Amino acid sequence: MVIVGISGALAAVYHLGPVALVQGGPVFEAIFFQSYLAILLGTALPVTALVASRAEALAEAARREEMLRMILDHSPDAILSFDDGGSCRWADGATDELLGLSAGSCRGALIDELALKIGPVLAKLCRAALADPAETQIADFAPTNLEGRTLEATVKAVMSDEKVVGTVATVRDVTAQRAREREIARLAMTDPLTKIPNRAGFDAAIERVPIKGEAACIALIDIDNFKGINDRFGHKAGDRALVELAAAIVRLSGSDHLVARLGGDEFLILLAGDITAAQRFFGGLQSEIAILSASLEFDITISGGIAELHALAEIDSVFEEADRRLYRSKRDGRNRVTATA
Incomplete structure (x- = not known):
């Protein structure tokens, strides 16, 4: 905006630009210049605000993405997303610790391929969620490739324009929790x-x-x-x-x-x-x-x-x-x- 003001002032002093077309003496030129400057500033302000707002929005989006990345990197859960054909489109979180599979190896894999490595429960839950989108599917399972673990999978259908487009699965380790529950039940009996x-x-x-x-x-x-x-x-x-x-x-x-x-x-x-x-x-x-x-x-x-x-x-x-x-x-x-x- 400072540049806009300086440019307008120089044009008025040296009779350049639109000011040079004005006839009526110095007073009239000064009035015209002030009006011209007001128009320039009035036009520049919204543009500047729009550019600043867009830059701020991009910066905020970048901050949120970084925050989400940090949360997932430190999450004790594994999160996987599948399309309606059963292909894994996204995987993050503790997939190595919980499933014995890297997030990269999960992405692009069919859920039936993953079932061969971790067991069939997750695939069954995803199919059930696709068949009944209103219900959240929850079940415990023991991954076949990791002994001694009890995992809980929660699967929910993903909707877009009132259509089922896939599923999101969250897997967490409940080994210690289930052991405590069994012990509490045993003590109660x-x-x-x-x-x-x-x-x-x-x-x-x-x-x-x-x-x-x-x-x-x-x-x-x-x-x-x-x-x-x-x-x-x-x-x-x-x-x-x-x-x-x-x-x-x-x-x-x-x-x-x-x-x-x-x-x-x-x-x-x-x-x-x-x-x-x-x-x-x-x-x-x-x-x-x-x-x-x-x-x-x-x-x-x-x-x-x-x-x-x-x-x-x-x-x-x-x-x-x-x-x-x-x-x-x-x-x-x-x-x-x-x-x-």
């Missing part, structure tokens, strides 16, 4: 003292056990006069008795049975076999308890109730029947098992 399942763990496990006509029984067992043990010898002694009893039950039951601590001194067992087999198990457990008592500073005995479980029976009703029979064992003098109604 495990008795912290005896390390065997609690009632919630038993209920979850029994749902996976098929009862197809095979003989099976529910047994409830508890320690006789357990409160007296705690009162006389202390809670540490009572805790030791519970731990030793749980270990004996697990040792005798083997892999065919389910064992849980319901709370207090009461244990729940799903026994494979009929009532007679369950009574034999209880007899063996009583022998184990007799040996265990010799290693403790006090004697312990157990009482039990056994009820048969069959395919049509409700687990809760069988449990209640076993509980009634346990109560009868207590009523009839303890240190025994009741297996009949």
